[in-house]
Amino acid sequence: MSISALVDKALAIFRRDLLTSSRYRGALIFTAIGTLAELAAFYYLARAVGPSFRPEGFDYFSFLLVGTGFYTFLLMGIHSFLQSVQEAQQTGSFEVLMTTETSAPVLLLLTATSACARNLVQLILYVGAGFLIFKPVAPSISISAVLLTFTLSLGIVIAIGFMAAALQVTFQKGSVILWALGSSAWLLTGTLFPISNLPHPLMLAARMIPITHALASMRLALLAGIGLGAVRQEIVTLSVFCAFLLPLGFWAFSYSLHKARQEGTLSNY
């Protein structure tokens, strides 16, 4: 498929999602109210904990702001893969989409990219609003480290997203991967507190989760302004996860589709 054809399809999917979102205006307002309430809750939590608590050297509100914002972005990115398949199955459009001249992995990737673009806008607004309204400290940003961390984290999202979509196609239960990630990640990924506070076995488990490294790297890049050299270890770890998980996720999704086509379970949900 040519690049221009891919861009054309991506634009069609962006346009569909933008039009659909704009026609659910109530949801946009409630999302904005919910986001502001969450930011306020974290601000007052940080105040209650007090200024002496500085996890990994950051003030606690900034630590929470970047941690929860980026964590939510990553989880929502994975969820968008699952949601794309789930919604298509439930609305009956999955089989129709499979008859188009766009392969299923490309279609899923473009749909999730559209959702990730929307989530990125939400992330920027969330972190931006947090800094503007509650003014914790002036952020010190390393653009190159932020971009590289973001790109590799997207790779992780795509890989796990494909796996969640494969589980949805095969067992109609892709949500288990999100449930597992969502539940354990609050505990293990250092979203709310540093993983150094965990017992040693849990700390080792935490280091096996790519999101842990994504959050750590993003905090250093966004709040400490540390360049690529200082986040090298996290970048290498994320790269290894990507190299292993991306082919695995893609293979899992392609295989699940092939089996579902053979067994006639493509639109089961």
Place this chain on the structure above:
Amino acid sequence: MALLGPNASGKTTLLKLIATVLLPDAGTIRVQGHDIRTDMDRARSQVGMAIATERSFFPRLTARENLSFFAALDNVRGPARKQAIELRLAQTGLLDAADTLVMSFSAGMYQRLAIARAVIKNPSVVLLDEPSRSLDPAATEQLWALIRNISAAGAAVLIATHNLEEALALADSIAILRQGKMVEHSELALRHADDLRATYFGLTERRPDEADAFVGTYQ
């Protein structure tokens, strides 16, 4: 060509196999020479399929927006996309409703929009699954005229239906399926309506062994 047969006889399954939504356990299907197993993308590019469900559209998009979305996925690009959308909307009588959200469409409008979507890329094979299901007689007549136009334009149209009247009105030939097997295939020009009706009920309402005996008698 009309595919006839009772529920669960395999009509929709056959359409989905041709459209590459399903893969066969055995046997071969070629679309314009392209094997659906080994040359799936090319086979799929030749096929347009209308599935009989209104839920297969995006309800918060208009008819025109829905067609534009699916046309993009089917590689209909640039000015050709706009032309194809307008042409298909006109052919299906949906121009007046083109900018209406499809969530407010009637069953007949959904059926026509599904056919417009199926032919948006100008496929050489068009698969229609129960096209007149839940339509009133006037809407059915309009739909049949549309299907005749698609066929006259050169596409091979395969219709899965329970409706003998529909088969007689639209098809040149019929195949009768029973429990996943074709038990009858003939040119309709050679058949009288009553004869077809008797054949259909003879083949589909008997036990398999009786049907086999009936086919033998008929042949």
